Structure formats: structure tokens, C-alpha cells
Amino acid sequence: xxxxxxxxxxxxxxxxxxxxxxxxxxxxxxxxxxxxxxxxxxxxxxxxxxxxxxxxxxxxxxxxxxxxxxxxxxxxxxxxxxxxxxxxxxxxxxxxxxxxxxxxxxxxxxxxxxxxxxxxxxxxxxxxxxxxxxxxxxxxxxxxxxxxxx
Amino acid sequence: xxxxxxxxxxxxxxxxxxxxxxxxxxxxxxxxxxxxxxxxxxxxxxxxxxxxxxxxxxxxxxxxxxxxxxxxxxxxxxxxxxxxx
Numbered sequence: 403x404x405x406x407x408x409x410x411x412x413x414x415x416x417x418x419x420x421x422x423x424x425x426x427x428x429x430x431x432x433x434x435x436x437x438x439x440x441x442x443x444x445x446x447x448x449x450x451x452x453x454x455x456x457x458x459x460x461x462x463x464x465x466x467x468x469x470x471x472x473x474x475x476x477x478x479x480x481x482x483x484x485x486x487x488x489x490x491x492x493x494x495x496x497x498x499x500x501x502x503x504x505x506x507x508x509x510x511x512x513x514x515x516x517x518x519x520x521x522x523x524x525x526x527x528x529x530x531x532x533x534x535x536x537x538x539x540x541x542x543x544x545x546x547x548x549x550x551x552x
Numbered sequence: 553x554x555x556x557x558x559x560x561x562x563x564x565x566x567x568x569x570x571x572x573x574x575x576x577x578x579x580x581x582x583x584x585x586x587x588x589x590x591x592x593x594x595x596x597x598x599x600x601x602x603x604x605x606x607x608x609x610x611x612x613x614x615x616x617x618x619x620x621x622x623x624x625x626x627x628x629x630x631x632x633x634x635x636x637x
Contacts, residue, residue, distance in 0.1 A: 467587075
């Protein structure tokens, strides 16, 4: 049964492609959705940040957050196209009930040349005061099991 | 002295009695969304494991949402699988 649903898609984009131009790259990614008959509701840059682990050898990536309306039968094809794309490092497509109002706000201007390179040193964070952690409290039974085995 | 399978140690002070009265990390207004990385990071151990429901203080439903959001954030490279970020 075919029906339309609203979806949210977060894409990790290769910064090397982003530096070549943001608007053409965004057009390439949105083209993967519209190719399958999806209606784009919103697509904007979410963030550019350092990844917690390298993906396809990249330490940094730009996040593109898209909202679109598509036929439920077409999602498989969209996911496949995103997976095989060279510019998209990773993607996550989720169904969502409604599009948040912030998605319709205009995209903030940014300079693609200001993106730090892969070789840029990691900024050293200032030491912060340790927050009180719940984990410091021992769980019941912790440390009392030694020598208990028969 | 009777010990009917309770191991001799009873629960004191309610569900979270031994872990403090307050659950300062849980903020009901914060969405449990994979994009809300700063909030989700509070519920990881120093090694990157998801804290148990006993430690987080979430309801069962919210604990499942928390785990799902953290796993999505990990997949997208927003949070670490293991170790410190």
C-alpha cells in the first residue's frame, strides 16, 4: 500500500566536496530525494564538526539535515542512493511525525573556506571541574562478589 | 533472623535511595533526540557505556528512547562508541 510520509534525513557530507561549493553539493544530495519523487520540505546545514571516530578516513564532516515527504515504497531506493554516493559519508533516514518550525528558518550563511582542514591540530580544551558523577557510587553487590564462587 | 532470598540487604530510601535523592541529570524538558548530543552525553559512563536505568532515573519508556538516541548519535559520529569523546 502506497502512502506519503514525512521523513527526516541527516547526511554526513565529505568536507572536500563541501569546499568545492555548498549550493551545488546540496543540489546533488536533494536530487537523490527528488529523483524518487520526494517533495523536499527543508534542507539546511546543521553543523560542521569533528567526528568522534574517522569515517572513510575523514576526521571532520558537515551535517546536512533534510526533511522531505515521500512515498513509503521509495525510501529503499533513497537509502540505496545515499549509501552508494561518494559525497555522502553516512546517512540516517527516519520517519518523523511533523517538521519542527526551526527547519523552515533560513540557513545561516557560512564560509566553506573557513572549514578547518583535516591536519588542523585538535584544540585542547581547558580543564573543567569534575562534575559530581552518579557513577562514583558503588552499585549494590559491587566489590562483594569476590571469592563468592563455589 | 530471616533471610528469604533478599540476600540480607534490604532497599533503603526508595528506588534511588542509595544513589542520592535527586536525579539532577534528568531534565524533562530536554528532548531525547540524537541531535541533542550535549544532553545525551550526561548519560554515558567515562568509558562510553550507556548508564543503567537505575543510575539515570528514567522511566522504562524514556530509557529505551535514550538508548536509541545514543545509538543513532554514535552511528553518525556525534558520540563515541567507547572511551572519552
